[in-house]
Amino acid sequence: MASPPRARSTRDRPAKPPLSEDGILDVAMLILREEGLEAVTMRRLAGELDTGPASLYVYISGRDELRNAMLDRVAGMVELETPDPAQWRAQLHRLMHGLLAAMVAHPGIATVAVANPPTTERSLLAAENMLALLRAGGVTDRDAGWACDILPLITTASAVEAAVHQQRGQEESDGDFVQRLVQAFAALPPARFPNLTALAPEMTSGDGDERFRFAIDVFLDGLVARAKA
Amino acid sequence: MASPPRARSTRDRPAKPPLSEDGILDVAMLILREEGLEAVTMRRLAGELDTGPASLYVYISGRDELRNAMLDRVAGMVELETPDPAQWRAQLHRLMHGLLAAMVAHPGIATVAVANPPTTERSLLAAENMLALLRAGGVTDRDAGWACDILPLITTASAVEAAVHQQRGQEESDGDFVQRLVQAFAALPPARFPNLTALAPEMTSGDGDERFRFAIDVFLDGLVARAKA
DNA sequence: ACCTGAACACCGTTCAAGT
DNA sequence: ACCTGAACACCGTTCAAGT
Numbered sequence: 001m002a003s004p005p006r007a008r009s010t011r012d013r014p015a016k017p018p019l020s021e022d023g024i025l026d027v028a029m030l031i032l033r034e035e036g037l038e039a040v041t042m043r044r045l046a047g048e049l050d051t052g053p054a055s056l057y058v059y060i061s062g063r064d065e066l067r068n069a070m071l072d073r074v075a076g077m078v079e080l081e082t083p084d085p086a087q088w089r090a091q092l093h094r095l096m097h098g099l100l101a102a103m104v105a106h107p108g109i110a111t112v113a114v115a116n117p118p119t120t121e122r123s124l125l126a127a128e129n130m131l132a133l134l135r136a137g138g139v140t141d142r143d144a145g146w147a148c149d150i151l152p153l154i155t156t157a158s159a160v161e162a163a164v165h166q167q168r169g170q171e172e173s174d175g176d177f178v179q180r181l182v183q184a185f186a187a188l189p190p191a192r193f194p195n196l197t198a199l200a201p202e203m204t205s206g207d208g209d210e211r212f213r214f215a216i217d218v219f220l221d222g223l224v225a226r227a228k229a
Numbered sequence: 230m231a232s233p234p235r236a237r238s239t240r241d242r243p244a245k246p247p248l249s250e251d252g253i254l255d256v257a258m259l260i261l262r263e264e265g266l267e268a269v270t271m272r273r274l275a276g277e278l279d280t281g282p283a284s285l286y287v288y289i290s291g292r293d294e295l296r297n298a299m300l301d302r303v304a305g306m307v308e309l310e311t312p313d314p315a316q317w318r319a320q321l322h323r324l325m326h327g328l329l330a331a332m333v334a335h336p337g338i339a340t341v342a343v344a345n346p347p348t349t350e351r352s353l354l355a356a357e358n359m360l361a362l363l364r365a366g367g368v369t370d371r372d373a374g375w376a377c378d379i380l381p382l383i384t385t386a387s388a389v390e391a392a393v394h395q396q397r398g399q400e401e402s403d404g405d406f407v408q409r410l411v412q413a414f415a416a417l418p419p420a421r422f423p424n425l426t427a428l429a430p431e432m433t434s435g436d437g438d439e440r441f442r443f444a445i446d447v448f449l450d451g452l453v454a455r456a457k458a
Numbered sequence: 459a460c461c462t463g464a465a466c467a468c469c470g471t472t473c474a475a476g477t
Numbered sequence: 478a479c480c481t482g483a484a485c486a487c488c489g490t491t492c493a494a495g496t
Contacts, residue, residue: 042470053470054481063470114343114389124417124425131424143447144424145431150383150444157386160343188353195360195373196353202374215379218372222451271489282489283462292489461496469488477480 019049021059025069029106032070036167037108040070067112068120074109076122077102080129088137089220095129096155096216097209103159107167110159117152126152139223147223154215162208178204248278250288254298258335261299265396266337269299296341297349303338305351306331309358317366318449324358325384325445326438332388336396339388346381355381366449367456376452383444391437407433 027048031040042063046053060066078098081091103110117123127148134144168177185193185200196203206214256277260269271292275282289295307327310320332339346352356377363373397406414422414429425432435443 041468043468052481052483054472054483057471058480111340111344114386115340115393117390119413124422128422128425131428135424141428142431142434145428146435146440146443147447148432149440150447153386153390153444154379154383157343157382161346161382164344184348193353193357195364196357199360199370199374202371203377205371206375211375211378214375215382218376218379218451218455219448220451221454222447222449225450225454226447270487272487281462281464283464283491286490287461459496461494462492463494464492466491467489470486472485473481473483475480475482477478 019051019055019059021069024049024056024059024066025073028066028070029073032106032109036163037067037106037111040066042066067109068116068118070106071109071112071118072120072122074102074106075099075118075120075126078126080125081133083129083132083136085136088133092130092133092137092151092220093213093216095126095133096151097212099126099152099155100159100162100212103156104162104166107163110156110163113156114153114160134223137220137224138227140227143223143226147219151216151219154219155212158208158212158215162212165208248280248284248288250298253278253285253288253295254302257295257299258302261335261338265392266296266335266340269295271295296338297345297347299335300338300341300347301349301351303331303335304328304347304349304355307355309354310362312358312361312365314365317362321359321362321366321380321449322442322445324355324362325380326441328355328381328384329388329391329441332385333391333395336392339385339392342385343382343389346378363452366453368452369456372452372455376448380445380448383448384441387437387441387444391441394437 024045028040028045031044031048042056043053045066046056049056060069078095081095084091103113130148130151131144134147135141139147182200182204185196185203188197190197253274257269257274260273260277271285272282274295275285278285289298307324310324313320332342359377359380360373363376364370368376411429411433414425414432417426419426
């Protein structure tokens with residue numbers, strides 16, 4: 001009944017044990033990427049590792065730590081920028097878009113980020129990088145300090161929305177959805193919704209990336225305007 | 230399609246009134262306010278209403294609909310503004326802060342809002358109001374259309390953060406937490422974190438409301454700067 | 459016809475018992 | 478001493494059965 005270990009083949013997955021925090025996280029990231037956060041449960045993870053759920057607690061204190069560790073790995077994928085005052089805005093855009101993309105590629109992880117902004121070394125390095133870029137752009141210290149709270153906040157919230165939008169796109173064609181939305185706006189009583197009906201095209205134009213770029217752009221415009229004033 | 234209450238339909242609220250969507254939501258809102266979203270489960274709700282969980286499904290299609298309905302009630306608490314071009318910015322601040330406050334008062338509901346931006350009549354009226362205020366401020370149509378996506382996004386994300394911060398404040402004094410944070414920043418190696426260590430005071434100053442006001446302010450500054458350009 | 463008890467298929471976490 | 482089977486206390490949702 002106990003099947004003898006088969007001869008090693010090249011596409012053999014690393015043999016079952018031994019468990020480790022890194023090994024558990026590897027599997028968790030795989031499930032996260034392919035099936036989203038909801039699918040990453042302690043029990044599913046244990047099953048995937050051919051063990052009981054209790055065994056995971058030797059290496060990871062619980063679900064919350066697991067989620068934070070996954071978030072940290074995602075944050076670690078973002079490439080940092082070497083500040084260049086001549087192109088600080090473009091660099092800031094790249095940095096934030098990198099964070100957005102990394103999160104969108106790991107559906108659901110953004111909800112972890114909004115709930116508990118991480119303080120790991122990796123995310124502190126990202127914050128450090130943002131501060132450097134903002135200062136390179138001539139933003140005041142106080143504005144830079146506060147902005148480096150708000151920029152990730154906009155980014156993570158955008159990532160949640162993008163992930164939801166993307167998921168809906170799997171169920172229903174994206175064009176269909178937008179069209180339904182436009183029609184919904186158009187169908188509103190113009191007397192009570194004069195602006196919404198008038199701006200229906202503007203409300204529904206642009207994709208996620210364009211709208212995210214807009215959000216960051218407007219925010220940076222605001223910071224620049226203050227620096228000048 | 231709820232059948233009308235049989236005879237003697239007084240406004241008393243005794244042990245076991247007939248179930249209804251409104252009645253279920255009343256209880257849900259109470260639990261939400263006092264214990265947060267996590268505590269609002271179908272089974273808890275059923276228990277509170279002296280019935281089995283299956284009975285709720287006669288009136289509410291499931292947990293997701295319940296959550297959206299709660300969110301809608303929260304959104305309905307926000308007072309709308311009658312647009313006055315002379316003070317459109319103050320009005321926009323009040324509107325967004327009203328939304329923030331309503332969400333913070335119902336811990337966890339903001340996470341529902343980030344995940345699925347609502348399209349109920351109430352939230353459409355809020356969007357309509359925002360558009361009116363933005364246009365009163367001279368913001369272009371396209372910017373207004375996109376901004377009325379971003380402003381609630383900033384608001385709901387801020388609400389999630391505020392709720393978490395508030396919850397942590399119950400476990401540990403708020404001042405202690407800030408002080409720990411400042412020390413954590415100061416303890417970082419200055420060679421790798423020159424900006425973070427230098428700006429530690431700015432990073433940790435201000436409370437949630439001040440930072441939220443800053444976020445909206447900067448964003449509006451950006452919109453105004455674009456309108457002028 | 460309407461309502462719901464009981465069941466199904468899951469969770470996260472703990473701890474006594476086995477090795 | 479280390480690991481884990483089994484249990485505990487929960488979930489959301491369904492549907493056959495009872496009224």
